[in-house]
Amino acid sequence: MAQRATLNSVAEAASVSRQTVSNVINSPELVSPETRERVLEAIDRLGYRPHTAARQLRTTRSQIIGMRIAPVGNGVSGVVLDQFLHSLTATAEEYDHRIMLFTAADDEAETRAYADLIASVGVDGFVLTHTHHDDLRTRWLKERELPFVTFGRPWGDEQAHGWVDVDGARGTRLATEHLVRQGHRRIAFVGWPAGSETGDDRRAGWEAGLAAAGLADRPQIPVFDGVEGGRSAAARLLDEPAAPTAFVCASDSLALGVVGELRERGLRLGADASVIGFDDTPTAAVLGLSSVAQPIAEVAAECVRQLRATLRGTAGPEPVSTLLAPRLVLRTT
């Protein structure tokens, strides 16, 4: 290839001015059909593609969305992030945007990274994940009126902002209801200690499921996440007089621990006891464990759509919030 095709070279080739070519691209309705046709032909012939840096310099829009990539998905997670990033990127591309990654050690560092990316790259907006109570980041962004969406509800008393989340309570409730339909009456919940937003939400769904079936509340053994936690909780629950026959878990890690303990005791999954995990990790899939699946791809796509609406100014004054329903993936029967 000889030289980069520019607005000017296209203009020359089509015997019109720069601006007309620009109009063909950005405001086609301003250009007469014949001229437009001629210009499009030239664009095609020269293989012209607008230069985003030049465009950004003039418009102050970079068409770039920033997304932090966390140090490493601890535990069984995995794939969740892959799926999220892929869907995010794919949806962004549909709207002619790009995803740029950045790292940050903690929330405070993340706000510094925002400042950096805004000033140097001119990023248009951000997608945040793992929102939590009293989130420094959302406050920082709101204060500066920078566009962003979060995957996760604003849990504390933060000011309103656009968000997308998965209805965890709905997921555990689905799981509980399924177990009830299977005939279980003693259904336990294995989850984290009260105080974690996501954890409390998931517990609430189980409680609601029990209540709706007319079943009494059951004792709980709150444990921290991890296989060992699940195992020890299951052990103690199974030692009680009226031992549970089914377990709804706040995570797949916990569920795996429960499964391990059941096996230890010679109880067979499906036949003697049922376990349902949360997140539908590959580990669950591989081991044939039922789990509540979050519609990750949908979440990411919705994040991009919301952000785009904000960026285009078509978003209305009230921030949009979207709560998506999870889906129960049944494996053992």
Next chain:
Amino acid sequence: MAQRATLNSVAEAASVSRQTVSNVINSPELVSPETRERVLEAIDRLGYRPHTAARQLRTTRSQIIGMRIAPVGNGVSGVVLDQFLHSLTATAEEYDHRIMLFTAADDEAETRAYADLIASVGVDGFVLTHTHHDDLRTRWLKERELPFVTFGRPWGDEQAHGWVDVDGARGTRLATEHLVRQGHRRIAFVGWPAGSETGDDRRAGWEAGLAAAGLADRPQIPVFDGVEGGRSAAARLLDEPAAPTAFVCASDSLALGVVGELRERGLRLGADASVIGFDDTPTAAVLGLSSVAQPIAEVAAECVRQLRATLRGTAGPEPVSTLLAPRLVLRTT
């Protein structure tokens, strides 16, 4: 904040010209110490950050590295990509570069994406993963003399290019040697049918390990990846007269299948038989399965370093290739 700080506003604040400020940033040795000090102070006071789009427009360097994100890591994989992306991003940041994601359905679409990103965003180079025999993408990039590095060796007869890879054979050899030291004499390999580059590589390490220990080759049951494959291969191997007491596997999925079959037969992991997987997936970690771990973060960091050397022109004419050693992660004893 009132207005964006620019080279001009900094120059004014420090009572020097634009160019001097630019020199302070890009060629500090050209500026006298006192002037430099004064300019740095002004930069700091105004919170100035160079505008990458403007810089790119002039220099034709975007400081952006493109990386395709694949549809979804099927199987147990997971986390591998997360870790890779994180390390890639973190290392890129050290060198003042950024990672931009893009999607592509297949190799051919990927080359089209390259063209697009080069023309519109002005991406400086690419990091490719999952190289394979007769790779369309590397050929395309070489033809146009575009900078790139691959995670994965050029398996076919492609022209030379920079790459980073993990020595799979070394990993399975390490695993085999470990099992030999444990006293095992009948060590089987569970892997994919011949013809997959990665698979053949891993098998070779096992063969070498056996040979070095003076052990004879053993029959193999090639199977496709997946838990079921592992299970059926193990079943057939265990039915043979001189059944193996240890299994080296080409993936964690296969290893999980083997473990399942062993359990089915009442054989206890560690005590009665040993299994070593490959990739050290979270699933392996959670289940206490030993596995060969790839130094993913190292690979990514090395990719960035190589690419940077190429971009700066400090790379010498011969493309660099780096083969990193995997590490054996022992869990069951």
Next chain:
DNA sequence: GTCCCCGATTGGATCGATCAAACCGGGTTC
């Protein structure tokens, strides 16, 4: 003292796009 050289600094042009204003021919309006 004059001339040249050299390190430090400056000013103008430029990258490729968009914005804002002007232009142009022809038809309306008053």
Next chain:
DNA sequence: GAACCCGGTTTGATCGATCCAATCGGGGAC
């Protein structure tokens, strides 16, 4: 007949950086 409008188009200025050539003030050589 002058003023105005109007769709379609052109021209000049601009975004914020770097490149390149020019300038400036001393110090050294002759």
